[in-house]
Amino acid sequence: MRRLAPLVTVIAAAVLAAETDPAGTVLLPLETGQSAPVTAAPGANVLCDDPAVVAPDFAEDAGDFVLRAMTPGTTLCGVWLVGQKPGGLYRVVVTAKADDARLVRDLAADAGPGDAEPRPSGAADAGMPDAGPKRGPATD
Numbered sequence: 001m002r003r004l005a006p007l008v009t010v011i012a013a014a015v016l017a018a019e020t021d022p023a024g025t026v027l028l029p030l031e032t033g034q035s036a037p038v039t040a041a042p043g044a045n046v047l048c049d050d051p052a053v054v055a056p057d058f059a060e061d062a063g064d065f066v067l068r069a070m071t072p073g074t075t076l077c078g079v080w081l082v083g084q085k086p087g088g089l090y091r092v093v094v095t096a097k098a099d100d101a102r103l104v105r106d107l108a109a110d111a112g113p114g115d116a117e118p119r120p121s122g123a124a125d126a127g128m129p130d131a132g133p134k135r136g137p138a139t140d
Contacts, residue, residue, distance in 0.1 A: 021076065025089040030054075030069035031097045038065045038090065043082040050075035054092045069094040 028036055037059060038046060046056035046065045053073035059066045067077055072094050079087035 021091050022089060025076070025091050028067065028090045028092045030067070030092060030094050032069050032071060032094060033097060035066040035068045038067055038077075038079060038088075040065050040079045040087060041081055044087055045080045046077060047080065048075050048077040048092070053094050067092055072096045 030036060035057075038056075040046060044065075046067070048054045048056055048067070050073060051070075053069070053071055053075040054077060055068045055070055056077065057066050057068055058064075065079075067090065069092070074091065074093045077090045077092055079089075081087040
């Protein structure tokens, strides 16, 4: 159930956002690391509300744009044609890949009370000379 909570949260947020999105908005689901092509006329721009979630970029063939999923979340991306005319809207919903969720879970399981114990510094083992007594700031 814990694995599904972030997915359910993102989908619920997307549904709520989709209800307020303008008519004609395209729903685009992606996983982190994926990208999707966006057709745009020459001279167009692509802007996203939250570039931490989705980053617009040029396609490898430099003909179109792609939307690259960065982190889980939802954002609205718009295509703006020459003259600042709207050219399309995309509600992009980014979910974590199954591999990413498992990695986070594995790292959380590794951190425990035994990991928080103090460890000796390497200076004692390296034969480093003692710097002498510690002194506070000089007072006049």
